[in-house]
Amino acid sequence: MIPVxxxxxxxxxxxxxxIVSPTGNPDxxxxxxxxxxxxxxxxxxxxxxxxx
Amino acid sequence: xxxxxxxxxxxxxxxYIVNSGPSIARMTPTLQRMAALGIKLAxxxxxxxxxxxxxxxxxxxxxxxxxxPPAERAVDMLLAKxxxxxxxxxxxxxxxxxxxxxxxxxxxKSAVIALVTDGGLVPEGNPDKxxxxxxxxxxxxxxxxxxxxxxxKYDAVHSxxxxxxxxxxxxxxxxxxxxxxxxxxxAIGKLHEFVHSTGGAHAAVENATRIGKDIxxxxxxxxxxxxxxxxx
Numbered sequence: 001m002i003p004v005x006x007x008x009x010x011x012x013x014x015x016x017x018x019i020v021s022p023t024g025n026p027d028x029x030x031x032x033x034x035x036x037x038x039x040x041x042x043x044x045x046x047x048x049x050x051x052x
Numbered sequence: 053x054x055x056x057x058x059x060x061x062x063x064x065x066x067x068y069i070v071n072s073g074p075s076i077a078r079m080t081p082t083l084q085r086m087a088a089l090g091i092k093l094a095x096x097x098x099x100x101x102x103x104x105x106x107x108x109x110x111x112x113x114x115x116x117x118x119x120x121p122p123a124e125r126a127v128d129m130l131l132a133k134x135x136x137x138x139x140x141x142x143x144x145x146x147x148x149x150x151x152x153x154x155x156x157x158x159x160x161k162s163a164v165i166a167l168v169t170d171g172g173l174v175p176e177g178n179p180d181k182x183x184x185x186x187x188x189x190x191x192x193x194x195x196x197x198x199x200x201x202x203x204x205k206y207d208a209v210h211s212x213x214x215x216x217x218x219x220x221x222x223x224x225x226x227x228x229x230x231x232x233x234x235x236x237x238x239a240i241g242k243l244h245e246f247v248h249s250t251g252g253a254h255a256a257v258e259n260a261t262r263i264g265k266d267i268x269x270x271x272x273x274x275x276x277x278x279x280x281x282x283x284x
Contacts, residue, residue, distance in 0.1 A: 001283065009150040017224070020217045022171065022282040024224025037223065037230045041280065045240065048157045048278045
């Protein structure tokens with residue numbers, strides 16, 4: 001979906017955990033899933049600070 | 053009217069607008085087409101396709117029989133495109149106005165970050181009745197004092213993806229728990245007190261545009277400086 005987002009001008013789109021679980025990963029144990037989510041959000045916040 | 057005339061988009065669905073093009077040099081053929089169309093309307097004759105009668109498309113679709121099946125027509129179009137020959141798409145690709153990305157966030161530690169989603173997060177029971185498909189509105193969910201999205205208090209309503217996983221833990225859709233943690237640690241200034249949520253399944257472009265603008269306007273008024281939008 002990222003190419004679609006970029007095509008309409010959402011240049012700061014980053015890959016998520018997937019369609020059914022954008023900020024999660026149900027295959028991971030709960031503590032690892034929380035780490036995954038935290039890392040993803042940190043990446044998103046970093047992207048907000050970048051020039052596009 | 054010319055197709056780019058502001059009035060064309062406002063009224064094309066309600067009345068027949070003959071495409072005059074941008075120049076008055078075409079006034080004679082335009083008036084002839086208007087007269088011909090007018091006579092047909094007065095006689096209550098059936099009106100043909102926009103490209104045949106010369107009016108701007110009104111967004112009306114009628115079923116009809118074609119000489120070739122759709123697969124053959126699609127391949128014919130593709131072959132024409134590959135050969136660099138003209139072809140006419142049966143469905144016009146939607147035109148997106150596109151938007152200019154915001155300037156980068158300068159200082160994360162003082163930023164007010166909002167969470168927004170098009171994955172259909174709603175409070176339990178969906179009180180604002182957000183539609184699972186073809187949404188026409190968004191909901192504003194207060195999250196003051198909420199540190200994590202409790203699956204008993206929030207649902208995902210969306211016909212475009214399997215919501216079971218998000219329903220078991222809504223933080224997988226809207227990462228509230230992670231954001232609260234970062235707020236507590238001072239990584240961001242503040243997590244905005246509302247989550248704005250809508251659905252993205254079969255959303256009409258006009259509705260999605262309007263919803264997006266309304267959400268953005270509320271966020272700006274509230275002093276939000278950055279948004280994380282999670283999409284399904």
